[in-house]
Amino acid sequence: MAKRWRNPFGAKRPASHQWRGVLNEYADRLDVTSKTPIISLGEGGTPLIYSPSLSARTGAKVYVKFEGMNPTGSFKDRGMTMAISKAVEHGAKAVICASTGNTSASAAAYAAYAGITAAVLVPEGKISMGKLSQAVAHDAQILQLQGNFDDCLDIARELADNYPIHLVNSVNNDRIEGQKTAAFEIVDVLGRAPDFHFIPVGNAGNYTAYHRGYREEIARGVTSVLPRMFGFQAEGSAPLVNGAPINNPETIATAIRIGKPASWDLAIAAHADSNGYFGAISDADILAAQKVLAAEVGVFAEPASAISVAGLLERAEAGVIPKDALCVLTVTGHGLKDPQWGLKRADGSEVSPLVVPVNADEIASVLGMSKGH
Numbered sequence: 001m002a003k004r005w006r007n008p009f010g011a012k013r014p015a016s017h018q019w020r021g022v023l024n025e026y027a028d029r030l031d032v033t034s035k036t037p038i039i040s041l042g043e044g045g046t047p048l049i050y051s052p053s054l055s056a057r058t059g060a061k062v063y064v065k066f067e068g069m070n071p072t073g074s075f076k077d078r079g080m081t082m083a084i085s086k087a088v089e090h091g092a093k094a095v096i097c098a099s100t101g102n103t104s105a106s107a108a109a110y111a112a113y114a115g116i117t118a119a120v121l122v123p124e125g126k127i128s129m130g131k132l133s134q135a136v137a138h139d140a141q142i143l144q145l146q147g148n149f150d151d152c153l154d155i156a157r158e159l160a161d162n163y164p165i166h167l168v169n170s171v172n173n174d175r176i177e178g179q180k181t182a183a184f185e186i187v188d189v190l191g192r193a194p195d196f197h198f199i200p201v202g203n204a205g206n207y208t209a210y211h212r213g214y215r216e217e218i219a220r221g222v223t224s225v226l227p228r229m230f231g232f233q234a235e236g237s238a239p240l241v242n243g244a245p246i247n248n249p250e251t252i253a254t255a256i257r258i259g260k261p262a263s264w265d266l267a268i269a270a271h272a273d274s275n276g277y278f279g280a281i282s283d284a285d286i287l288a289a290q291k292v293l294a295a296e297v298g299v300f301a302e303p304a305s306a307i308s309v310a311g312l313l314e315r316a317e318a319g320v321i322p323k324d325a326l327c328v329l330t331v332t333g334h335g336l337k338d339p340q341w342g343l344k345r346a347d348g349s350e351v352s353p354l355v356v357p358v359n360a361d362e363i364a365s366v367l368g369m370s371k372g373h
């Protein structure tokens, strides 16, 4: 039975090969044995993009880890391949998660591949259309709760405690384990860990995961640098910045609209260990950063993901980032998840592309060009 899921290439890499997903690529650093079915859609191996524009704006050396390039369009796939593989290894027939959208899309896709049921609890009317559409397409059982994300997580935990259903939120350590592989990839590419790591924070699972990954790279002796973990929350949804949970989080960045981060204690420990920082960013600055990222770096990210850029620009402005410091920003999810924001100008007005006649000369004049080469 397990054989069905094994990597068809075997242990040896062919000279030219396709990225084999994080469980195969990092099997030696994860709890994966010959009994573990590899439920993979080829996640991980995402681009680490050097940005001349963000480097010029800040004086630092800035790289963007574009996690929107994962199979379901967000970093969640790294944790989900691990969580679903381990769930199936332990005989689970059904998984459940609470989600602001990306976790549910990912759980739905990986459960579909594994041939098990996914039930997802999402806050009613508060997840983006792209994410909802993914969960529907992958045939998950979707339940819109009349509450916020924090209520969804409470209920998902209660169900997993009392019924035969396996929880795949990041309170499940398998998720954090899978997600730490992003830090491995960064060290693989740069040959060392960065000085600073900028990342959006919702439940703070990913913040925790990168810190763990970097710590493990130091333990392996491949780098001596522990990046300062700089995490950012939306102003109306910033419990870790305020130092206390909040009941009614609000932000246009729905992915991180979370008032009671599940990984609170782990994140506080990672923050202390790395001389880290938690900062709050206004919705207006998040949208402005989304534009900078799309128009100057060529990376279209959903609003929550752009907070890494907003955080970098804010911290550079504050004079905290030394010249030439090596900075990595995690861009957690693709802009196509929530495409409505791409159609707006910085002032919030809608862009409606110009309609032109079928006439090259008229189009050239609209483009401000005169004839010639």
Ligand code: F0G
Residues within 6 Å of the ligand: 074, 076, 098, 099, 100, 101, 102, 103, 104, 170, 200, 201, 202, 203, 204, 205, 206, 207, 255, 256, 302, 304, 305, 332, 333
């Ligand atoms: N960025 C995106 C695009 C997310 O979807 C999330 C979390 C985060 C950042 C924050 O990561 O929770 O590990 O601190 N989304 C979860 C979900 C809550 O349900 O999809 P975190």
